[in-house]
Amino acid sequence: MTTDVRKPLNDIADATARAVADDPANALVGFRVSGTPEGTVGSAITVGKHTIRVDEPPALGGEATAPNPVEVYLASLIACQVVTYRFWAQRLGITIDDLAVQAEGDLDVRGFFGLDDHTRPGFQAVRVTVRISGPESAQRYNELQHAVDTHCPVLDLTTGHTPVDTTLITS
Template sequence: MKNIVNGINVDEFKQFAEKVTQNPDKAKARFNVDTRWAGQTRSVSTMNSYDLFGDNIKRTFHVAADEPSEILGSNTAPNPQELLIAALNACLTVAYVAVAASKGITVNSLKIETSGELDLRGFLGLDENVNPGYDSVQYTVYIDADASSEVLDEIHQAVIKTSPNYANFSRSIKMESNLVVNS
């Protein structure tokens, strides 16, 4: 009989964690995205594969981005900021559900509301003293689960410690860029 909690096979989750523990030199996942301009402010990102434990795993997804018409776009898809926040929320969601499942706790409902405010003077290069990115992001987690408030707070603290996108938002990431000019 499978031990399924919140749609997650807890036994497989533990086996995956054990594999990571036993193979620390291969305990890496590399994700790759190819983004191409699609005219005006629109772009399409393609994910063709990722690397896990030294293996390349093929799969294909496409994600469109655009700006609202008020920001010179054609309003055909979420803008990059909405996708960034959606990626944060999706990562947090996985973490809440997986940590709860590992503790045998059923999540009945989970919603995360996140917002951040950008100063467009930085984005437009109008004031070099203005950060083009977020100075802060606010989020609220609404959870209904079969656990006490104390246990849910333990889960919340575990998510903050282990969510990759929480870490990406809350810490600096070294950016390494290259420019290739075709002539």
């Protein structure tokens, strides 16, 4: 895989910048997903015309028919990292010959099970490893990493504060 440093993603970014300059409301993009229970603790998540199945391992009451929610988060983080690396490589004119991203996280189940209310139910730590190669200097790839860390939306969901408003509707 060699990143095309010519134009396609730059053209999209330039067109978006023009649209936002014309009307700042063009910068806002909404996303919507929905889910229903499936199996003992699994779920079927509808994302447009796609369905993502999520389950838990047997130790957490599931049947391991699909990734669990935190694995889906790690997959989302990796997917966002990959696209953000490719986008910013093109924006910065940096050539990538090969790119591979791995993520792992540590979760203390005491928080989820309510065994310790002082333990976060989410990841205690997440580690991302990016393997990148190409003709650029280490300094250029460090510049790229900084751009990705600054602009990756899914990374921002973890490192920043995102207000969540939950509405419960009963019948």
